Amino acid sequence: MIPDTTASWTPAERAAFARRRQSRNLAIGLVLGALVVLFFGISMVKMGPGIARNQARAAAAADAGKPMAPAQP
Amino acid sequence: MRQSTASPPVTAFAEWRDYFALLKPRVMTLVVFTAFCAMIAAPGTLHPFIAFTGILCIAVAAGASGALNQWYEADIDALMKRTAKRPLPAGKMAAGEALAFGIALSVGSVAIMGVALNWVAAFWLAVSVLFYVLVYTVWLKRRTPQNIVIGGAAGAFPVICGWAAVTGDTPLLAWILFGIIFLWTPPHFWALALFMEADYSKAGVPMLPVTHGLRHTRIQILLYSLLLVPVTIAPAVLGLTGWAYGGTAVTLGIIFIALAIKVWRNTATLAADMAPEKQLFKFSLLYLACLFGALVADRLLLP
Known part of the structure; x- marks a missing residue:
């Protein structure tokens, strides 16, 4: 919440406010970065084995000169 | 709001x-x-x-x-x-x-x-x-x-979440662990509430020492401690854990009840004289940590 009384602030209050805002923005940035890493990691663990299996099947089909069979559920 | x-x-x-x-x-x-x-x-x-x-x-x-x-x-x-x-x-x-x-x-x-x-x-x-x-x-x-x-029940749910995260279900041992934290919470917090009674009284929160007095709270601490210890031993008795956990639960349980008896026998009304209550509060933290530590050790170290 940004108060509507900013005009009455002293330079020291402005500096303190800017410092707080900067530290909070930095924290939000770090949290967002951590969420990116988290979602990437979850995706890799959950889908990685399936992707690797499909790639191996595609490579095997290419070697045999046949079109790739549809993936089994 | x-x-x-x-x-x-x-x-x-x-x-x-x-x-x-x-x-x-x-x-x-x-x-x-x-x-x-x-x-x-x-x-x-x-x-x-x-x-x-x-x-x-x-x-x-x-x-x-x-x-x-x-x-x-x-x-x-x-x-x-x-x-x-x-x-x-x-x-x-x-x-x-x-x-x-x-x-x-x-x-x-x-x-x-x-x-x-x-x-x-x-x-x-x-x-x-x-x-x-x-x-x-x-x-x-x-x-x-x-x-x-x-509040103890609220604090005990994470154990159920942790167990269900691995197995996708909540068997008897998970609910016994829930019961341990559920029954551990009252003696732990009432011991704290006894020497912080003035603070709760000021805020108007109906904590047991404020509403029912110090004597009644000390009796309740002992009763919950007597209920807690058998529940902590139950996993070993039912064969759900090994002797490492069972031995730890029995040893720590005896100390917990001994400290609860000291609290029960104390008649102090001033926080400064409530050494048994402070002792039980501190030990209760160590107690839970050691009990769950023993559970992990039992699972990891023993076949």
């Missing part, structure tokens, strides 16, 4: 530290520890990154419950010395920000738990947040001196 009107303009823009304080990090430590132990004790394996995600979700959900609790209780927090410096009563944050923060973290942690682990664990995680916020904080805390007993 509670709105801090006395806050000076500079402090109206909360810092990250204020948001962190809303999560009650010290309470979170216990929750993370017990949930982590339950995850290790549960049969089955998880990918380490997924296990980390599960622990993170449980920790964040516990923190979110703490934030929503502080949002609702800002008025009484302002009256107690122990809680007056929290971000809301200290005027460092607007009430609406704390509410939004708590809701966002609750929904986010439950959703990620469901997607990354399983929806049984997510269900119990949602139940733990709703129970702590609605049943404990909003409904019962200000209405009954048994509030701590209800």
Whole structure:
């Protein structure tokens, strides 16, 4: 919440406010970065084995000169 | 909704530290520890990154419950010395920000738990947040001196979440672990409440020492301790754990009851004379840590 009384602030209050805002923005940035890493990691663990299996099947089909069979559920 | 009107303009823009304080990090430590132990004790394996995600979700959900609790209780927090410096009563944050923060973290942690682990664990995680916020904080805390007993159930749910995260179900041993934390909470917090009685009295929270007196509270501490110890031994008796856990539970249980008897026999009315209560409070923390540590050791070290 940004108060509507900013005009009455002293330079020291402005500096303190800017410092707080900067530290909070930095924290939000770090949290967002951590969420990116988290979602990437979850995706890799959950889908990685399936992707690797499909790639191996595609490579095997290419070697045999046949079109790739549809993936089994 | 509670709105801090006395806050000076500079402090109206909360810092990250204020948001962190809303999560009650010290309470979170216990929750993370017990949930982590339950995850290790549960049969089955998880990918380490997924296990980390599960622990993170449980920790964040516990923190979110703490934030929503502080949002609702800002008025009484302002009256107690122990809680007056929290971000809301200290005027460092607007009430609406704390509410939004708590809701966002609750929904986010439950959703990620469901997607990354399983929806049984997510269900119990949602139940733990709703129970702590609605049943404990909003409904019962200000209405009954048994509030701590209800709060104990809220604090025990993370064990169920941790177990369900691994197995996708909640068998008997998981519910016994739930029962251990549930029954451990009253003697732990009432021991604290005895030597902090003046603080709770000032805030008008109906804690047992305030409503029923010190004698009655000491009797209740002993009764709950006598109920707690058999439940801690039950997993070993039922063959759900090994002798390492069973031996630890019996040894620690004897000490716990001995300390509870010392509290029961104490007649002090001044906090300064309540050495047995302080001793029981400190030991109860060590007790729970050792008990769950023994459970993990039992699972990891013994065949």
